Amino acid sequence: MPELPDVEGFRRVLAKHAVGAPIRRVLVRDAGVLRGTTARRLADVLRGRLFRKPSRHGKWLIAPTDRSAVLLFHFGMTGSLEWERHGAPQRHDRVIFAFDRGELRYRDLRKLQGLRLARDDAEVGAILRALGPDALDVSPRTFDERIAGRARLKAILMDQSVIAGLGNLLVDEILWRARINPARPANRLSGPERAAVFREMRRVLRDSIRVGRVPPRGVWLTGRRDDASAKCPRCATRLRRGTIAGRTTVWCPRCQPTRRGRSA
Numbered sequence: 001m002p003e004l005p006d007v008e009g010f011r012r013v014l015a016k017h018a019v020g021a022p023i024r025r026v027l028v029r030d031a032g033v034l035r036g037t038t039a040r041r042l043a044d045v046l047r048g049r050l051f052r053k054p055s056r057h058g059k060w061l062i063a064p065t066d067r068s069a070v071l072l073f074h075f076g077m078t079g080s081l082e083w084e085r086h087g088a089p090q091r092h093d094r095v096i097f098a099f100d101r102g103e104l105r106y107r108d109l110r111k112l113q114g115l116r117l118a119r120d121d122a123e124v125g126a127i128l129r130a131l132g133p134d135a136l137d138v139s140p141r142t143f144d145e146r147i148a149g150r151a152r153l154k155a156i157l158m159d160q161s162v163i164a165g166l167g168n169l170l171v172d173e174i175l176w177r178a179r180i181n182p183a184r185p186a187n188r189l190s191g192p193e194r195a196a197v198f199r200e201m202r203r204v205l206r207d208s209i210r211v212g213r214v215p216p217r218g219v220w221l222t223g224r225r226d227d228a229s230a231k232c233p234r235c236a237t238r239l240r241r242g243t244i245a246g247r248t249t250v251w252c253p254r255c256q257p258t259r260r261g262r263s264a
């Protein structure tokens with residue numbers, strides 16, 4: 001599932017290959033990924049236009065053009081943005097932007113989200129209004145204030161209106177590093193525990209952005225969580241698995257006790 005580091009990777013793909021070159025053609029192969037626009041309107045507005053430097057907020061990629069129109073991408077559970085030399089499209093290439101040197105392809109299997117076309121910055125603001133601050137930009141103080149709710153910590157961190165950009169793998173990895181149980185109520189964390197979550201969030205994001213995803217390294221929870229009898233990379237205790245916030249959650253019962261000083 002694309003999370004902040006993946007979307008940052010897609011932003012770099014767009015920035016590297018598709019900025020400043022005229023869009024020759026917009027081919028919508030499946031209009032099921034268009035949200036609030038049509039294939040015809042998308043092509044009419046974007047043909048001949050240039051993308052300007054893209055930005056990202058949480059899991060959204062924001063691609064302004066040299067007119068006021070702004071294209072927004074969301075990658076749902078299975079989406080990606082690929083740069084390809086011209087050639088046969090792949091099965092799940094839903095929208096293709098053709099340039100002289102190649103093609104930018106929005107590829108998505110499940111089509112849970114997709115592309116939106118905003119008329120101007122005000123419309124972009126309206127689309128993104130419900131999002132909390134970006135996980136990479138948020139200050140420690142704002143982070144502290146925003147995660148003070150009563151819900152389970154994992155649910156709070158996954159909530160895009162609280163902090164934008166974190167998904168299932170990231171949150172499990174961050175909480176494992178911070179040694180905090182994902183089911184604990186967020187408002188019961190001590191100051192040092194909140195500081196540990198913030199610090200590990202920054203570290204995990206920084207390392208993941210470098211490679212464009214949460215890397216499945218053996219010393220990371222992410223690298224072990226899908227093993228047959230998965231063990232904690234730190235203490236070799238058998239990892240626990242359960243559902244929190246509707247998502248498969250993995251944690252170490254020894255490193256991440258349900259209460260301070262107690263094992264889960």
Ligand SMILES: [Zn+2]
Binds near residue numbers: 233235256
């Ligand atoms: Zn452990």
